[in-house]
Structure formats: C-alpha cells, structure tokens
Amino acid sequence: MTAAGVWEFSSPQGLAHYRNALESYPAQCIVDLRALRDNMRHLVSVSGDAAVMGVVKADAYGHGLIPSALAALAGGATWLGTAQAREALALRRSGIGVDRCHILTWVYNGTQVPFEQLIEQDIDISVGSFAGITRIAQAARHTVASCGKRARIHVKVDSGFGRNGFTPESFDQALAALVPLVEEGLIEIIGQWSHLAVADSPDVPEFVASTDKQIATFHEFTARMKQAGIEAPIRHLANTAATLDRPDIHFELTRPGVGLYGYEPDPAMGTPQTYRLRPAMTLQAQLGTVKDVAAGHGISYGRTYLTPDNTSTAIVPIGYADGIHRSASGFDMQGAQHVNKPGGPVRIMTREGARVLHVSGRVCMDQFIVDLHGKASELGVQEGDTVVLFGPGRGEQAGEPTADDWARAADTISYEIFTCLRNRIPRLYVHAPEVLDDADLALLDPQTIL
Numbered sequence: 001m002t003a004a005g006v007w008e009f010s011s012p013q014g015l016a017h018y019r020n021a022l023e024s025y026p027a028q029c030i031v032d033l034r035a036l037r038d039n040m041r042h043l044v045s046v047s048g049d050a051a052v053m054g055v056v057k058a059d060a061y062g063h064g065l066i067p068s069a070l071a072a073l074a075g076g077a078t079w080l081g082t083a084q085a086r087e088a089l090a091l092r093r094s095g096i097g098v099d100r101c102h103i104l105t106w107v108y109n110g111t112q113v114p115f116e117q118l119i120e121q122d123i124d125i126s127v128g129s130f131a132g133i134t135r136i137a138q139a140a141r142h143t144v145a146s147c148g149k150r151a152r153i154h155v156k157v158d159s160g161f162g163r164n165g166f167t168p169e170s171f172d173q174a175l176a177a178l179v180p181l182v183e184e185g186l187i188e189i190i191g192q193w194s195h196l197a198v199a200d201s202p203d204v205p206e207f208v209a210s211t212d213k214q215i216a217t218f219h220e221f222t223a224r225m226k227q228a229g230i231e232a233p234i235r236h237l238a239n240t241a242a243t244l245d246r247p248d249i250h251f252e253l254t255r256p257g258v259g260l261y262g263y264e265p266d267p268a269m270g271t272p273q274t275y276r277l278r279p280a281m282t283l284q285a286q287l288g289t290v291k292d293v294a295a296g297h298g299i300s301y302g303r304t305y306l307t308p309d310n311t312s313t314a315i316v317p318i319g320y321a322d323g324i325h326r327s328a329s330g331f332d333m334q335g336a337q338h339v340n341k342p343g344g345p346v347r348i349m350t351r352e353g354a355r356v357l358h359v360s361g362r363v364c365m366d367q368f369i370v371d372l373h374g375k376a377s378e379l380g381v382q383e384g385d386t387v388v389l390f391g392p393g394r395g396e397q398a399g400e401p402t403a404d405d406w407a408r409a410a411d412t413i414s415y416e417i418f419t420c421l422r423n424r425i426p427r428l429y430v431h432a433p434e435v436l437d438d439a440d441l442a443l444l445d446p447q448t449i450l
C-alpha cells in the first residue's frame, strides 16, 4: 500500500526511472516542478511592478539547484539568487545565460572568491565589506582589460539585521572607496540592498516597529548614496514574508526563497494555503521490517520509548545521516526520561485509510521506528509499503503532514527540514516536461525525470 498520492508519470521512461529509484534507494524526495512554477507565478503577481529574484541558494533549499531554477524562470522570475559563488557559477555553466536572467551572489570572504570569473560570467556581486571592495576592484581591472566587463555590484547595507553589509557608521568610508571606482569605470552600481530580521511576524507590534525602523534606515542609506552621486537603479529588501505582506517595500525587486518552495516563512503567519502556495516537495520512504512486539518493549537507543500496549512496529529506513533530525525523536512517559513528546509525523496507509503515526524512540543514523499502535496484520501494513513524512497538504491535523509539522517536532523551522536532506535521498521531478521546454529539459539528469 502507499500513503503517497498517485504520481503522474510523464512517460513510460518516467515510470521506469521511478521504479529504478525505488530499487536503488529506501526513500525518495519527489519535487513537483509545476508547484514550483505556480508558486513563482503567484509571487510574481503579488510583486506587482517589481521584478522577482528566485532565491535558489543551498541547492534550491534542498530541491535541486538546476531544475528548481528553471522552474522559477518558467514562473516568471527574471533574477536568481545564490549565497555561494560556486552555485551562481554552476547556474551559468549549466547554460542559464545572461539573456535569461540576472544572477546575484552574496556570501564570500573578500580574499578567495573567483571574482574575475563572476564578472566574466555576468554574475552580480554583493559588496558589504572593505576587503570585498578592494578585491572586486582588482578583479575588474583585469576583466575590463580582457573582455571589457565591469563588475556589477549591489551595495549591501546593514539596516539592522546585524549580519552582512555596511553599517551607517562605516558608510561614508564605503562611499569614499566606491565612488572613485565607479568614476574609473571598474564597477557599476546596480543595486542597494539589505535583509529583514523579523518580517515574518506581522502580528507582533514590536517586530513590525523594528521592521519599520529597518526600512527607515534603508531609505537613509539611499539618500546618502544619492548625495555621493551613485544612485542604485534597483533596490531590494523583501524576502518571502515581506513579498507577501509588505507591498510598500517591494521596491524594484523582491527576493522570495521559501515561498517558491511552497511554504510561508513562519506558521504563525498561517499555512501555505493562506498565501496560495503549494509545497513542492514530498519525502516518501518504503518500510523496512514490520513486526509484532509485546507491551513494555523498549524502542531504539536509550529506551526513551516503551510500547504502551501489545503492538506492531515498522522501520522507516532513513535517519539522521539522511537529514532526519534526531531532535524529532519521540518519547513517552514510560521511557527512561519520563518525557512525553511525540516524534515527527509519518503518514501510513492502513486498511481503514491513512493514519498519521509518529517517530517512536530515538532517530538512529540510518533508520527510525514507528509504533503502529495496532497489529500490522490487522492494519494491513507490510514491509515495502510507501509512507510519507511530509508533502503538500493541510498539515498533520488533516492527516497530511508538512515540513512545518516536522519543524515543530524537531524544534526548528521548515527551511532546515528540507535543506538538511542529504544526497542519499534522490531528488526526482514530476511535471518536468509540462513546465520546461525541451532545451531546459535537456539540462536535467534524465534519470531524475519522472
């Protein structure tokens, strides 16, 4: 039996790829490119006149860099954003040229990054440190001479996040370093940008006030740039939360990340459905050993879970080495620690319909155990059945767990749930031919197209 929906295969080969993945891996991560495209379409429509950057850092939040980037472009994104330079270069190397989108990269140390390559590949670079200014200027001296390309930079300002960017105190010095480089024709100021600390708490007045303060500071930076004679044509500040909730700060470009993958930034804001988003990723696995155990049987390391009744257990063959959080372990009062805490949810199909059960005991390296709270033979649960850890849906209460439910169980955020999934779990794509044209489709590993 399977607790997953019916997958729509695009061709007999797609079905063959799926069967091959079931044979090769105990779990699969299935990403719906139609959901990714439609989420982007929605984010583009709420962004109004602003352009939209699909943030595809961290392997597109674990969804797979190239397929997700292509789906974002199909949905109307005209920019892509990555943290690391390596990922930005990978996008260009895959064949996503400057005719299709701008790319911005922002996490580096000022000394080791291949700035020349970035400039040659028409990749925009964030600048928020003095070491960065110095090295980019050096690189641009070479590229202007070798291929006539200036560095396209986005000046990062720290409007209150306390992470990257020039502070108000250091900004005069930064402007004094930047202006001559513009005049010399080495750099082109494309953007001014910053990041918000608490845009995902629209109901907390204190946080709204702090976001308003960040916005005011952002405007002050703009004014100071203007005074120095270097106006940035593109200002950007809005992450997913602000893209959805703060149209007043869309400026010329929005930068949604998690929304593209179908999640609201914080469950306190509502559910994906509240924002007309659809989670793109489903994590499914095939059960290993299913067996009967007596009441009072210890389950997994540390005996943190003792079976309350005579029952059956099932093994889900992925663990923390696959990115399943050990903090999503499930304890019960009878266990050694006398703690009552349900583990991460798992949707399992039984003869009477789907049930959501929970990780019982500690998550191990390669597997975890689920108490079925009943006899497997009566429930009809068998080794090889497909179960779902999370997918698109209305949440655990509705029998359809999402990454938000796993985040709650693991005391973290959905972002960490999907970015932690490791490469022992293959990423497979449904609706790829529907979303991508033939040229783009050819950029995917054929084995991953279902």
Ligand SMILES: *Cc1c(COP(=O)(O)O)cnc(C)c1O
Pocket: 055, 057, 195, 238, 239, 240, 241, 255, 256, 257, 258, 259, 265
């Ligand atoms: C990750 C990131 C984003 C996207 O944030 P979401 O909350 O996922 O929308 C935008 N801007 C910067 C600088 C980021 O690092």
